[in-house]
Amino acid sequence: MNTSHDKKNHGAAPPEESQPHQVISYSRYVLNWLGLLALTCATVTFAGINLGRWIIITALTIASVKSLLVLNLFMHLKFEDRIFRVFVGVAVVTFIIFISLTFFDYAFY
Amino acid sequence: MKAVVIEHRHRDDVGSRMGLWLFLFSELILFGGMFIIYAVYRFKHPLEFRLAAEELDPFIGTVNTIILLTSSLTVAMSITAVQEGRKNLSLALLGVTFILAVVFLVNKYFEWSHKISLGIYPQSPDLINKPPGEILYFGLYYVMTGLHALHVIIGMAVLAVMGVYVAQGKINQHSYVRLEAGGLYWHLVDIIWIFLFPLFYLIQ
Numbered sequence: 001m002n003t004s005h006d007k008k009n010h011g012a013a014p015p016e017e018s019q020p021h022q023v024i025s026y027s028r029y030v031l032n033w034l035g036l037l038a039l040t041c042a043t044v045t046f047a048g049i050n051l052g053r054w055i056i057i058t059a060l061t062i063a064s065v066k067s068l069l070v071l072n073l074f075m076h077l078k079f080e081d082r083i084f085r086v087f088v089g090v091a092v093v094t095f096i097i098f099i100s101l102t103f104f105d106y107a108f109y
Numbered sequence: 110m111k112a113v114v115i116e117h118r119h120r121d122d123v124g125s126r127m128g129l130w131l132f133l134f135s136e137l138i139l140f141g142g143m144f145i146i147y148a149v150y151r152f153k154h155p156l157e158f159r160l161a162a163e164e165l166d167p168f169i170g171t172v173n174t175i176i177l178l179t180s181s182l183t184v185a186m187s188i189t190a191v192q193e194g195r196k197n198l199s200l201a202l203l204g205v206t207f208i209l210a211v212v213f214l215v216n217k218y219f220e221w222s223h224k225i226s227l228g229i230y231p232q233s234p235d236l237i238n239k240p241p242g243e244i245l246y247f248g249l250y251y252v253m254t255g256l257h258a259l260h261v262i263i264g265m266a267v268l269a270v271m272g273v274y275v276a277q278g279k280i281n282q283h284s285y286v287r288l289e290a291g292g293l294y295w296h297l298v299d300i301i302w303i304f305l306f307p308l309f310y311l312i313q
Contacts, residue, residue: 023192024185033182040174044167047311059307066303074185075296076289081123084130091134095141102145106152 022079032073039066122286129290133297136260140301143253147308150245157242162312164229165250166220170310173216174302180209181299184268184292187275194282196275203272206295210265217258221251250309257305260298267291 043062051058072078077085151158183206190199228235229247236244271291274280280288 023189026186026189029182029185029189033178036178037175040171040178043307043311044171047167047307055312059311060304063304063307067300070181070296070300070303074181074299075293080126084127087127087130087134091137095137098141099145099148102149103152106149 022076024073024076024079029073032069036066036069039069120284120286122289125286126289126293129293133293136297136301140253140256143249143256144304144308147249147253150242150249151308154240154242154245157240158246159312161239161243161246162309164224164227165310167310169216169220170306173213174306176209176213176216177299177302180206180213181296183209184295188285188288188292191275191280191285191288192282196278196281199275199288200272203268203275206268207265207272210261210268213261214258217254253305254309257298257301260301264291264295264298267294 039062043059046058046062047055071088077088183202187199187202187206190196190202224230224247230236231248231251236247268291271280271288274287
């Protein structure tokens with residue numbers, strides 16, 4: 001019983017096909033990490049300045065950019081099928097709808 | 110012979126990763142609910158949240174942020190190492206990740222025990238006499254960072270198992286989707302902290 005021969009004759013794609021082909025280099029990861037560290041410094045610095053009501057907006061904007069860096073490169077979202085990004089987008093938009101509709105009960109009455 | 114048979118079994122790595130992503134969305138709902146509670150109470154008690162946050166040390170928060178970001182880097186690099194067939198490098202990187210996670214938890218331990226020694230813990234006599242906004246802030250602080258720390262512990266267990274698989278050769282150059290799944294979970298834990306950090310430590 002030659003398994004490798006069976007595999008060759010099989011109509012389905014060999015297992016290697018379903019792996020992502022991109023091997024991301026160490027230096028690209030390190031650059032991403034440096035970007036994340038820089039944004040951490042930025043958020044700590046901005047928190048020290050009295051920005052009034054903008055403080056929460058700056059903090060959340062920087063956190064969102066950091067999350068995008070983690071999602072795209074560390075979590076390989078950039079290299080996955082498009083359907084993965086659609087799924088993540090739907091999940092995030094759903095959460096934003098939840099949180100904004102909640103505020104209709106508290107902020108505008 | 111047995112190993113050869115396992116390697117040639119039909120696999121769907123894209124499907125496996127998608128399954129893990131779907132699980133991550135359930136985590137988004139779990140933590141998202143808490144973030145909504147946080148948002149509403151912070152909106153209702155802005156000054157009390159600010160006062161309560163002064164008890165937290167932004168330095169420890171920053172150090173823990175850097176630790177988690179670095180651990181995300183080492184997990185990501187360990188996958189590249191496996192893809193290149195560098196088993197020992199991958200194991201070393203997973204080891205570093207594990208150690209960073211331990212350091213994160215040690216920091217958390219000192220932080221929590223300092224708070225508890227100051228009499229700030231749920232239902233403590235000191236806390237119960239504070240204004241409602243501060244009680245809510247510390248309640249959310251303990252629940253959200255506690256649940257996050259639990260995720261760190263689970264992530265460490267997952268990565269430890271993946272490390273054993275790498276050592277045994279079950280995760281190798283041709284089959285590494287399990288390590289990718291463990292990594293995805295670890296990065297999610299990192300993303301949650303990316304939001305917890307400014308929301309609890311950086312309110313001036």
